[in-house]
Amino acid sequence: MKNSSFMSTIVLEAFYRMEDLKYLYFVIFLMLYMLILFANTIVIFVIIINKVLHNPMNYFLCNLAVNGIYGGTALLPPLLGTLMSPSHEVSLACCKAQVYFLHTYAIIEFTILSVMCYDRYVAICYPLQYHSIMTITKVYKLIAFSWGYPLVTFVMFFSMTLRLTICQNRLGRVYCLNFYLVKMSCGTTYIESILGLFFVVVYSFPQLAMTFYSYGHILKICFTATKESKIKALKTCSPHLFAIMNYSVGCFFEILQSRFDTSYLSFETQMFMSIYFLIFPPILNPVIYGLSVQALRNVNVFKYLFVSINSWLS
Numbered sequence: 001m002k003n004s005s006f007m008s009t010i011v012l013e014a015f016y017r018m019e020d021l022k023y024l025y026f027v028i029f030l031m032l033y034m035l036i037l038f039a040n041t042i043v044i045f046v047i048i049i050n051k052v053l054h055n056p057m058n059y060f061l062c063n064l065a066v067n068g069i070y071g072g073t074a075l076l077p078p079l080l081g082t083l084m085s086p087s088h089e090v091s092l093a094c095c096k097a098q099v100y101f102l103h104t105y106a107i108i109e110f111t112i113l114s115v116m117c118y119d120r121y122v123a124i125c126y127p128l129q130y131h132s133i134m135t136i137t138k139v140y141k142l143i144a145f146s147w148g149y150p151l152v153t154f155v156m157f158f159s160m161t162l163r164l165t166i167c168q169n170r171l172g173r174v175y176c177l178n179f180y181l182v183k184m185s186c187g188t189t190y191i192e193s194i195l196g197l198f199f200v201v202v203y204s205f206p207q208l209a210m211t212f213y214s215y216g217h218i219l220k221i222c223f224t225a226t227k228e229s230k231i232k233a234l235k236t237c238s239p240h241l242f243a244i245m246n247y248s249v250g251c252f253f254e255i256l257q258s259r260f261d262t263s264y265l266s267f268e269t270q271m272f273m274s275i276y277f278l279i280f281p282p283i284l285n286p287v288i289y290g291l292s293v294q295a296l297r298n299v300n301v302f303k304y305l306f307v308s309i310n311s312w313l314s
Helices: 013-049 056-084 092-125 136-162 178-183 189-203 205-224 227-259 267-292 301-313
Strands: 009-012 089-091
Touching (some): 009 092, 013 267, 056 092, 056 136, 056 267, 089 092, 092 136, 092 227, 136 189, 205 227, 227 267
Antiparallel strands (some): 009 089
């Protein structure tokens, strides 16, 4: 089948339900985007500028912050533009591009979190060998894998969607996702199931396996460890566990909305559920780690900002 379509634009119908308060929504989403940029940029800046924070966990956290900016930018600027557009239409090409960006953001987030699981597993289960196992070369390879695996392999998955002919152009959401594009194609019910199963197996199972394997061994160690060691392990893992749970809640909301009828919920609730995994992890991750990790908490951000600005001006 040729990569063609009867439709050249997609109407995002959810925006029509925002018309009466669209300026309020615009301000809210703009502030959320600014908050995502500010919070994650601060984390990246502090980690880069402070050599004390140059360790594997913080390198992964820095990449988590970069991905938060990537995901927020894939969602919010297009959302703001479409919100202020009279027709609330986007071109099919832009819709497909957003599908790629949002899906790769989601897979990268999950992959980085699973890599951080492995890092915590090595730190707790092999503390004496930690630095010999988590070498800087290995850290770079894991970071490259966290980005390269989703960005490259998702193209193979998404190419199947690109070959479909789109027969409908009305979508009741504020952004495009692959599941909805497939549903809007011509007579492809069986393809929805095949693509959904393929996506879960290829892009979720390896990360889930790594997460359960790592925390399974951490729990095993904790059962035989002293009380002090258990408390230390809990402090080490708690920010990461909060980050995983926060992201998992967002993914659960999206799956619930995609696969089941949630029309009985208010529009505001549906909106909150649909954007949670794209907005709240990038906002809350810097807060979770900033409050939980002592090295980050003790950094005087404004001092480093002042020093850097001085050095740039001089």
